[in-house]
Amino acid sequence: MRLDLASAIADASKDAAQTAADASREASRAAEAAARAANSPTPDDVVVRRESNRARAAAERAWEAVDEAADRPARSPSASSVLLTSSPGFFQGFRRSMQAEASFARGSALLEERKYQEARDQLAEATALYPEHDQARALLAWSEYFLGDFRGATISFKTALRRQPTWEGLSNGLGWSRLRLGRYQLAASAFQSALNRNSDYVDALNGLGSAQFERGNYEAALPPLEKALQGSRRLLSAEPPEVTTLRGKMAWSLYYLERHREALAMFIRASLAAPDSHQYQVGMGWCYLKLGQKDDARAAFRRAQQLGPTDEAVREGLRRAGI
Structure with a gap:
């Protein structure tokens, strides 16, 4: 299967458009249910409020998905050398596979060294030479994320997830990319997918709590943030800045829930x-x-x-x- 950039963008856009359509239909159904409850001979305020909230959330999710359908990478990777060496008939498949592995190894090392731009170029080369190299595509997505290209990272994570839907790290990366773009409902959905695979995934718990926190849903934010903090304390002896930030979100969530002490x-x-x-x-x-x-x-x-x-x-x- 050929996973070039154009097809990856098209597939990601199609997925987002479908999500937008589904959310729009849900918003319409919920709004109709709220209207029926409000206009009944014995109006049920609880049902009206619940369905109104559901309609509002679905409409918000639809707008996020519409925005996601327009995602494009910040820039196309510089792959002139890839195009030259991967032209049909220039090398046999084995040679291209070896080149892809070499690019993947260099990209992985550069990512570890936090040389994100260089890592991105090497990993893009690896996926161009060998489109089915799922590990390279996953690391390509993270390199785009660390470069601040959250739209490009979203496309790459979604492309990788189509081939490896059980890799919870990909769902987690998609969640953080969406979170940075202000798509809090879609982010929460991605984090939940990761947690469905691994309920103790600290980074995804932090992400889910953060997405709910940004939406102002402090009651829903608190449980995953608490669990993430507990998990972080088990994993780390000293408290890094990320854990302190997590603690701050928990503190504000408790404050807004009027648990002031x-x-x-x-x-x-x-x-x-x-x-x-x-x-x-x-x-x-x-x-x-x-x-x-x-x-x-x-x-x-x-x-x-x-x-x-x-x-x-x-x-x-x-x-x-x-x-």
Whole structure:
């Protein structure tokens, strides 16, 4: 099967268009159900609210899929040498396979060294020489992701998933690519696919929680974020920045769910790991205010002001704390 760039883009676009159509139909059905419930002789507010929310979510998913259908890579890989050496009749299949393996090995090493542009070129060469090289395509997608080409990464992850639908790492990569593009519902769907394969996948748990957090669905965000934090603590002895960020999302989720004392404890832990971050001091300040501890709130907001003097949330917090 020939997996050139044009066919990969076309297939990815077709998949997104189908998702958009399905979501649009679901939005229409949910809206009709909400209207029926609202106009019945005995209106059921619970059903109206549930179906309205379902219609809104489906419409949001449809718009995300429409945007995804227009994805194109940031740039086409420079593959003039690939075209030359892979022309029909120039080398036998065995020679091309060996060349692909060599490019894959170089690309893998470059990716490990965080030389993402060079890695991308080598991995693109490997997949052009041998389109069925699924590992090369997976790493090509990650190199595009780390270069910030999230649209190109989305196409590559979807292309790889068509051949290897059971590789949960591909679904995870697709989820993070979508998350960076603000497609939070589609991202959540991809992360859930990864978790269906491996329920303890820490990175996918973080991604699912992050997608729900960005949607403002804090109740749904909290369980995967909590599980991701527990898993990260088991895997790592010291707390890296990613885990501190995860802790911050959990803290804000708890805050918005009005679990202020738990949120405060989480903000304090995050601030100890990242003492130069004013955001965690702000969170502590708002928690103290909700708990009626104005003196502690003022102290937290003053610390935040020293670290981030231009933040409007700090000034508003100080005003609420009586300064």
